[in-house]
Amino acid sequence: MNDIAELKNFVVAHTRSQGLPPEAYDPLLARIRDDGDGTPGSWVAEWSAEADRLAGAGRSLEASVHYNMARFPFVDGPARAAALERCAAEFAAWAAGFPALSRLDVELPGGRVRCWTTGLDAEVPRPLLVMTGGIVSVKEQWAPVLPQLDALGFAGIVAEMPGVGENTLPYGADAHRMFSGLLDAVEGRADTARTYALALSFSGHLALRAALSDPRIRGVVGAGAPLRDFFTDREWQRSVPRVTTDTLAHLAGSTPDEVYGVLAERALSAEELSALRIPVAHVTSLRDEIIPPGDARLLRERVRSVRLLSHDDVHGSPRFFAQTRLWTLLSVLRMHGAHRDQRIALTREFARLRYGAAAVAAV
Structure with missing residues (x-):
């Protein structure tokens, strides 16, 4: 069973990223006593009960969020498996109200990648943004951004990391090849030669590795990505939270x-990072309890075209989610080079959040 105290601690970043205020989840977390497989007072049961209530009221997106939290951090039994299934179903019900959103299943060697997409059009191929979350977040957590991408003129794909959610690919040494597989699958329906990856946490590591061999990836935006020290620093690994391990x-x-011995070969070398010829933008949490500080330093020292944003917060920087969301989208637009008016507006809003109203006038 998972450590309930850890689950309650680490779920906060994910609830806030999905728009849940503390008054919505604090009473729910207070009712949770253990991590039984759907038993009364358990993690899955309490989150699922609230999700059931919201689904019954026709609030599909909110219900999907709560089912997502019920299956958090990963499926380890029938109750969490059922929560994941309901999460996907309720999100699909919400997405039915957006004709521009569609499902895409990509069969690759080793498994299937189930995605949500927008803007795929063979007649007018658009530049492509591929968005992926980390080891504990499913695609339904991030896919609500797709209507915004559609409005900006991007084609978009939201997928999960290998092994997460409905992605049946194994999280092996060649997991980064998933990105190239996705681009191959939409070739002709998107301008894949202008692809940008918004890859959060552990998927950021995969996106950077993919960019080393796939020139269609023109930029990578990430947050809290492991690079080298996370995979090799044995002393640091002993302090990594149990839920992550x-x-x-x-x-x-x-x-x-044994897992860190298995993952050791995944580390990106300083030479590999120096070989990147694309812009990279990355958000770092200064009190990150999962990713060691040396990995952010490595980005700064080795990647030629890098922008870094630091927050004085723990992994995922939950107190700064609004800033991170603006900055990551702004970073994609900067890499793409278009949307001048939107970039100006996002820059001003970011300055207001980061530095206060007085800073806006200087932008």
């Missing part, structure tokens, strides 16, 4: 005692 072991088909 357990989730990685689940994805890698290993055990918590």
